[in-house]
Amino acid sequence: MNKDKFQEYEKLYADALLNDSIPFCLKYAPDRACGGYFQCLDFDGSVVSTDKFMWSQNRVVWIFSMLYNNLERRPEWLEMAELGINFLKKYGRDENGDWYFALDRKGRPIVKAYNIFADFFAVMAFAEYARASGDRGCAEIALKTYERIQLRKDNPKGQFNKVIIENRNLKNLSFPMINLNVASIISGINNDTVYDEIITECVKEIMTKFLDEKHRVIRENIAVDDTTMDDIYEGRHVNPGHGIEAMWFVMQAAKQKDDWTTIYKACQAVKWLLEFGWDKEYGGIFYFLDLRGKPHIELCWDMKLEWVHVEALIATLMGFSLTGDPELFEWFEKIHNYTWQHFPDREYGEWYKYLNRRGEVNNRCKSNKWQNFFHLPRALYLISHLCKSLQNKGF
């Protein structure tokens, strides 16, 4: 019976990927006149802003290259990735080789290279595209960008860093999390043991420092100095979706090393975050929470975001597939039901990204400055893939 269920799920997620999410992006995102992608799209695919953000442009390249490498060698996917690669190669970097935060439609830089996550996503995009196309120049851009990140990592924001670290030195989960993810992708084009060391170090930092077993959460910020974390907003900030996403990165890395202690710990953390983050009144997972239940500084704290839910689907199903823990599968189905009831737009295609606490569409965009073609297609691909392998596991 479970085999049938996984078969059904596989079909559902693969269908959403191949017949909904990808076609919407292929239809509305390409900017054939200027290169790159329109990344801020309204419910019907019409363009909301023509600006191009290096974060998200690179994420689109990565998705199409990854699908080409892992799912099917469809020429239109490689061609779509190339549309971004050519634009990014030409306009994306400043004179140091660091990635601008934003360009205008024609590729003129409008926001400087202050955000190192643009560089991380560029490494992912150029490494994955290099594997797909065999373009050695792109592999070199990935490696060069990765080197620059390592040089900048102690002060990623450089001159733009406003924090006086002598008096307030916090570390955010994002850095080890993406470092872990990117190291495992770049190791696919460059066989060097250094990536393995980075992965080990990131997993250790996340699982011993950010994971707070006493309070049963993953913290977004930890103190490098002796700041009292409980008295300030940042110290109590919990982002359940982000922590849950980190946990499946950790599961993947730990699986490579056959480290089952870490896998079980990551599964436990996913359950803790879901227990804490699930909205018992209206369903769905809160965007942000305060560890002590105090008012959060962000007004959108109670919203239900698509990326949060699809990351939780990946983490629960991956955890279940590794450990067979039935509680994780129960969570998967609970989140699955909420997600499919609320996010897909059955009229215009693609999924809504932003719902209010009650699960009503708060912002009808299908993509914007921060969210475009990334979390959803990655999740649809990984979940259909997991469901396929689960059919033969006999759970």
Place this chain on the structure above:
Amino acid sequence: MNKDKFQEYEKLYADALLNDSIPFCLKYAPDRACGGYFQCLDFDGSVVSTDKFMWSQNRVVWIFSMLYNNLERRPEWLEMAELGINFLKKYGRDENGDWYFALDRKGRPIVKAYNIFADFFAVMAFAEYARASGDRGCAEIALKTYERIQLRKDNPKGQFNKVIIENRNLKNLSFPMINLNVASIISGINNDTVYDEIITECVKEIMTKFLDEKHRVIRENIAVDDTTMDDIYEGRHVNPGHGIEAMWFVMQAAKQKDDWTTIYKACQAVKWLLEFGWDKEYGGIFYFLDLRGKPHIELCWDMKLEWVHVEALIATLMGFSLTGDPELFEWFEKIHNYTWQHFPDREYGEWYKYLNRRGEVNNRCKSNKWQNFFHLPRALYLISHLCKSLQNKGF
């Protein structure tokens, strides 16, 4: 009959100021151990964060000094202002005399001086306190800070400015708006015609550039270069509450010069913004809107904020008191009804600051990093004052 009505309103607003808002702040905000104020307070007055933001600390000093100067010379108000002044004088500025963005509880700087609005509020605070106390040293700090602002005004963010202005040069309404407000306050301690010129220039810029008569809104951003504003988020961004607040600053300045053309234009703009910004479904004024009705980039766009509503109360009543326009008084009463139904917390005192679109409390804090003791007491004072004068106008 109207006389009775204005008498009732006067009593209601004065009572909320003197017997609700001020006592809540006096009870929970003073940090007697370290100086300055706890400015992030939960619904019951308990402290949510001990950090101190120069923006808001200075605004509290200004309010208590202003009430002492204009309403009643109560020693506890001056003493409260002094608690902030001493802390700010000692810790608030960096080596250039620019105001830090944030300090920790003990006064150690944690965020550098990147935000010139902290400096503007410091000018207001130190100038108003100097008038209240006769402290010449404070007047000098106000003047010195104002000089630094004029030096920094072409690039207020300095090294922290991430925008490449050769390719994207926008100007925000905030600058001329606060410059106008602060020039009129500082002219109270320094009799110089330069302030009058600044006021004239700011009113002109707001009423000819930011006020878009064709689209019947006040724009938050205008292009200094030839950027196509309609294709980007920032270009279409409308913040009705902010534009409405700017309009009563303009009315005050225009009244000084007996410039009735500008007064009528400002009243018209208030009505346009209310027409555009009023939520026809749930009532209340939206926080942010897109000029073309496209999805806004900020997720909190549909929320109902206390400061927006009290600024709209000031602007409509001030406009009515100047022109007698009955439509403005209708708007005042409509907003009054919404505001008093939704924002006051009749159990714990003070008003909620953040409601969701339906008017339910989304964040139960009474003050935070961005909003504390400023918009509400200023509005309660100004509205009770306007109602007093309206009793003798015979409208």
